[in-house]
Amino acid sequence: MADVNRGKRPLSPHISIYRPQINMVTSIVNRITGVAMSLAAVLIVWWLLAASTSSSYFDFVNGVLTSWFGLLVLFGSLWALWFHLLGGLRHLIMDFGIGYDLKWVDLGGWAIVVASLVLTAASIICLAIF
Amino acid sequence: MEYKTDMGRVIGLGSAKDGTREWWIHRLQSVALVPLTLYFIWKVAPLIGGSHAEVIAAFQSPLTAISTILFIMIAFMHLAGGLQEVIVDYVHGKACLVILLVSTKLLCLGLGFAGAFAVAKIAFGA
Numbered sequence: 418m419a420d421v422n423r424g425k426r427p428l429s430p431h432i433s434i435y436r437p438q439i440n441m442v443t444s445i446v447n448r449i450t451g452v453a454m455s456l457a458a459v460l461i462v463w464w465l466l467a468a469s470t471s472s473s474y475f476d477f478v479n480g481v482l483t484s485w486f487g488l489l490v491l492f493g494s495l496w497a498l499w500f501h502l503l504g505g506l507r508h509l510i511m512d513f514g515i516g517y518d519l520k521w522v523d524l525g526g527w528a529i530v531v532a533s534l535v536l537t538a539a540s541i542i543c544l545a546i547f
Numbered sequence: 548m549e550y551k552t553d554m555g556r557v558i559g560l561g562s563a564k565d566g567t568r569e570w571w572i573h574r575l576q577s578v579a580l581v582p583l584t585l586y587f588i589w590k591v592a593p594l595i596g597g598s599h600a601e602v603i604a605a606f607q608s609p610l611t612a613i614s615t616i617l618f619i620m621i622a623f624m625h626l627a628g629g630l631q632e633v634i635v636d637y638v639h640g641k642a643c644l645v646i647l648l649v650s651t652k653l654l655c656l657g658l659g660f661a662g663a664f665a666v667a668k669i670a671f672g673a
Contacts, residue, residue: 451629465665472599483596505577
């Protein structure tokens with residue numbers, strides 16, 4: 418028998434109904450950071466191409482990347498990279514069916530938020546010192 | 548009245564078709580990118596803002612050159628797959644969908660190749 422109720426099925430509650438939870442925030446932020454890093458990826462390729470072209474062109478692109486706007490994008494992307502790396506690792510672990518208890522879902526979500534901020538700060542400090 | 552079974556009606560109409568393969572390749576890329584990203588943050592990112600001579604010297608090391616080439620190529624493949632996933636989720640117009648899918652794929656291919664070539668050129672003596 419063909420489905421007579423097509424298009425009239427009840428919908429499950431969607432995002433506007435839910436109280437924000439940490440796992441839905443980390444899920445969408447993982448996507449946003451992934452897409453946002455496109456800009457930094459283009460800048461890095463431009464920088465590498467400049468380095469392989471000439472010393473004077475390298476100085477120009479290097480200057481663009483270390484301008485206040487360039488640094489804003491790069492440091493933002495550094496956090497995005499750490500977040501996406503940690504979020505990706507968490508997803509890989511969850512792909513094995515591990516960590517689906519509510520307690521671990523919440524803990525894992527907050528862990529990657531905190532760890533991404535700590536690692537970003539630590540790597541910026543390392544960059545400043547060395 | 549359609550004289551077809553439910554199974555006959557839906558076979559071949561799934562939206563994903565070869566979704567599991569794309570899913571698996573995306574995970575494979577992400578696993579490869581973990582050590583490559585850490586190496587990139589450690590060895591290459593600090594070169595930004597440095598001198599031209601420092602950058603040239605860094606890519607004379609085969610380990611740095613090879614890791615960076617792999618990082619760039621796999622990162623852009625991963626980006627292409629990720630963008631595709633996002634585009635098919637949020638873009639619904641047929642023409643818009645095809646244009647975005649084709650252009651992001653080609654841009655990722657071009658940029659990945661350009662980055663890898665730049666590093667190789669420096670490594671082989673620019």
